[in-house]
Amino acid sequence: MIPSNVKMAASDVDVKTVKRLLDESLSILGFEVYTLKVGWYNSVLPDNLHLPYQDDCLAFVVLSTPAMFEKAFLPFMEERRCQGLSDPIDQCVKHCVTSAITQFTEQKVDVRYDYELLPSRKPKFLAQTAAHVSGAAFYYQQSGVSDQPWASEKMFGVCVHPKLGGWFAIRALLVFQDIQMDPEEPQPQPVDCVPTREARIELLEEFNLRWQDWNYRNIITPTHTYSQKQRDYFGTPPKQRDALLKRWGLLPESKDTPSPDSGEHVQAMEFTATKRGGRKLLYKGYAYTVDKLRDNITYWKCEERGRCGGRLKTVNDILHGVPLPHSHRPDPCRVVVLKTVQKMKERASNTQEITSSIIQNCTSNCPFEASGSFPKKESLGRMIRRQRKFTDGKKITGFR
Incomplete structure (x- = not known):
């Protein structure tokens, strides 16, 4: 060294x-x-x-x-x-x-x-x-x-x-x-x-x-x-x-909850889209959907709505306050999948790249441990074809 x-x-x-x-x-x-x-x-x-x-x-x-x-x-x-x-x-x-x-x-x-x-x-x-x-x-x-x-x-x-x-x-x-x-x-x-x-x-x-x-x-x-x-x-x-x-003794048995003034919760949010074109919020391994809207204030609920009381609030897309706790573990791999699927949809809409290439290029850089969380290849292909069925243009070729 x-x-x-x-x-x-x-x-x-x-x-x-x-x-x-x-x-x-x-x-x-x-x-x-x-x-x-x-x-x-x-x-x-x-x-x-x-x-x-x-x-x-x-x-x-x-x-x-x-x-x-x-x-x-x-x-x-x-x-x-x-x-x-x-x-x-x-x-x-x-x-x-x-x-x-x-x-x-x-x-x-x-x-x-x-x-x-x-x-x-x-x-x-x-x-x-x-x-x-x-x-x-x-x-x-x-x-x-x-x-x-x-x-x-x-x-x-x-x-x-x-x-x-x-x-x-x-x-x-x-x-x-x-x-x-x-x-x-x-x-x-x-x-x-x-x-x-x-x-x-x-x-x-x-x-x-x-x-x-x-x-x-x-x-x-x-x-x-x-x-x-x-x-x-x-x-x-x-x-x-x-x-x-x-x-293995490599993580503490419990993690302290940061205080509202610690600055950890005052940060910009990351967003993706729902199947119906709405907004989905991603934060610390959890995914949230919109619960209520009031001007520039959005109230979010955990996507596991039937069994989890996890909630948070954003003001102008900035987290405000401390999120309510979840009843389940975070799933960082689920977040990777949501972001990657959104990336596939955007490429399908904005390019004429072939379906298999979109899937390959979007998933090749994902962490190995997330690979088992993706939908089947056939399902991803159908999703991409639905997304782009109204698009047209010259196919972009690459290193294949």
Whole structure:
């Protein structure tokens, strides 16, 4: 790890130096770092998904390996750095990446995490595309299979790491805005470790039809896989993970309720839409629907209206006062699903992107633990087709 007192001025930094320092900071925590030129990424995507930087701009893709759980996540939880109800893994990754880039004091670094969205509701970056063009992992897609056996059925693509198989995750993209790469820098090619038609069919079917078994991760013989403790964590239903972390001594048994004046409750709200086009409020792992409206004041009730008395009030869409307690646990995965489905609807309305691509692009960056909470692929497809049945225009193509 680079000592905290080592700071890099702009004049000291070049591509190799940045790569070395990031490697030294993150590899000991179970991450891998791959160099990416912005132009490599933009060249395979439509204009509306481009990164807003020059083609020769330096960027890095950050992956987490199985070692990250023991080397970074568990120590992060032991130090009680996890706060609020956002995903603890996401909080840990953000803490590690933020610590790593603090040594570049005079560099402008645009950090984009896999779970983040732009104001347009588009993902901040397409994680699997970034991994492929950086050479980190090969992105296997339906279009890469000859004489496809699936007829009209859509199969989502998946990345395979040449050493880890499917036992890794794409976590972040770091763009160093003021550092330019050599225009002649050759683009690395990802290792095609699933080269045969039969193996690719097996991979895509395992990923699309039996992903809960995790067998697709072993399409090659991996050098490392998740530890038993890590499997226990990700194999536990999201609603029960807090209890598991408490049993491990990594979360306190109870959480104090913040006071009305603590400032924790005075913050902007996040909203999505109901099936009928109304507003739904998302806050701390809970979803609320409108109960009453009075001028600029809105009274909200928990969407579990039949069994929960959870309530809150907003003034000009800002939380006012302390919410009434719920009778059930928060469900951050439910919030992820609601936000992602809303993103799908917006893309269906505003683009002519094909249905399978909308589903893939909107779900590829979601936390793994939320994947079991989504409706079936067929239901999502019907929802998208209903949303866009009155739209028309030129289909946008991308890296498929």
